Amino acid sequence: MKSRPRIGEVGELAISTDLSHAVEFHGDGMPAVVSTPNIIQFLERTARHALAPHLDADERTVGVEIDIKHLAPTPVGQTIHCRAQVISADGRQFTFQIEARDDHEVIVRGLHKRAVIRTESFTKRVQEKSG
Numbered sequence: 001m002k003s004r005p006r007i008g009e010v011g012e013l014a015i016s017t018d019l020s021h022a023v024e025f026h027g028d029g030m031p032a033v034v035s036t037p038n039i040i041q042f043l044e045r046t047a048r049h050a051l052a053p054h055l056d057a058d059e060r061t062v063g064v065e066i067d068i069k070h071l072a073p074t075p076v077g078q079t080i081h082c083r084a085q086v087i088s089a090d091g092r093q094f095t096f097q098i099e100a101r102d103d104h105e106v107i108v109r110g111l112h113k114r115a116v117i118r119t120e121s122f123t124k125r126v127q128e129k130s131g
Contacts, residue, residue: 002055005086011050012084015080048063050084061115068112071105081100
């Protein structure tokens with residue numbers, strides 16, 4: 001890492017939603033709302049974005065843990081505002097307090113951990129598993 005993020009450092013992203021982000025069972029008496037897996041992906045992207053400026057060219061981060069509460073539905077078409085704040089650092093692992101809001105309220109809160117990896121060793125490990 002070329003630098004270490006400070007405790008309290010924040011990453012934020014605003015993500016517009018569309019039907020590709022809807023729960024798969026919408027339309028069967030259910031309104032089109034953004035699915036939990038999509039919101040998790042948005043929050044992971046936000047935390048990854050927060051760490052990116054601190055990484056060397058051959059480093060990336062991968063999610064290793066997530067613990068959330070999905071508090072409220074969000075209709076497709078709204079923008080989701082995601083926030084990831086660094087709350088601890090342990091070696092190459094960083095823990096974030098995460099939150100997502102729609103146009104009306106907080107929809108998700110929780111914790112997320114990311115680990116810094118070297119792309120070459122990560123790629124080698126994946127290739128070994130691929131046969």
